[in-house]
Amino acid sequence: MKDIKTLKKLIPADVLNKRIKELADEINKTYSTDEPLNLICVLRGAVMFFCELSKHLKMPVNMEFISLSSYGNSTNSSGKINRANIILPDFNNQNVLIVEDIIDTGLTLDFLIKYINQNCAAKSTKLAVLFDKKCARKYDVKPNFCAFEVDNKFIVGFGLDYMGYYRNLDYIGYFEDFSE
Ligand code: IMP
Numbered sequence: 166m167k168d169i170k171t172l173k174k175l176i177p178a179d180v181l182n183k184r185i186k187e188l189a190d191e192i193n194k195t196y197s198t199d200e201p202l203n204l205i206c207v208l209r210g211a212v213m214f215f216c217e218l219s220k221h222l223k224m225p226v227n228m229e230f231i232s233l234s235s236y237g238n239s240t241n242s243s244g245k246i247n248r249a250n251i252i253l254p255d256f257n258n259q260n261v262l263i264v265e266d267i268i269d270t271g272l273t274l275d276f277l278i279k280y281i282n283q284n285c286a287a288k289s290t291k292l293a294v295l296f297d298k299k300c301a302r303k304y305d306v307k308p309n310f311c312a313f314e315v316d317n318k319f320i321v322g323f324g325l326d327y328m329g330y331y332r333n334l335d336y337i338g339y340f341e342d343f344s345e
């Protein structure tokens with residue numbers, strides 16, 4: 166674990182929440198308010214973003230939770246999915262929106278989008294992310310809704326962790342010695 170006193174603030178809570186509200190407005194404009202939307206929360210990193218975003222959505226929302234991880238305790242992607250716990254229903258030709266904390270190499274989301282398209286009978290599968298670390302991309306995955314782009318820093322807070330810690334912070338921070 167690292168000393169929280171050395172954590173530098175990158176995005177304060179009010180800026181995060183304001184931008185998430187804007188993203189929800191974009192999502193509200195994209196989908197019909199009469200049609201159900203199935204939100205999939207990718208645990209554990211997306212949890213705060215998922216809760217904050219869903220509060221502002223106007224259509225009937227169903228919430229699903231799955232667990233996926235490609236990082237383990239490291240600050241770099243392991244290159245494979247370590248833990249996959251996916252129990253999802255048949256979506257009966259309804260829209261699906263995956264909600265994820267951050268796309269890095271794109272491995273996790275490439276895997277999940279293919280899984281949903283092959284197994285869940287979704288009408289459409291789109292992707293909302295809090296952060297896009299574009300410079301690290303190895304798989305061809307693009308978010309449909311993205312709150313912030315971030316450069317090659319390892320960030321924590323608002324659901325994002327380092328070795329399981331710091332998810333509870335209401336802001337985004339980074340440790341200077343992790344940046345490249
Ligand atoms: P990918 O599969 O390489 O795209 O990695 C995506 C996953 O890695 C995310 O869902 C996060 O859990 C984790 N991750 C990537 N970058 C960061 C970061 O800067 N901080 C915390 N977790 C990260």
Ligand code: MG
Nearest residue numbers: 207210211266
């Ligand atoms: Mg994640």
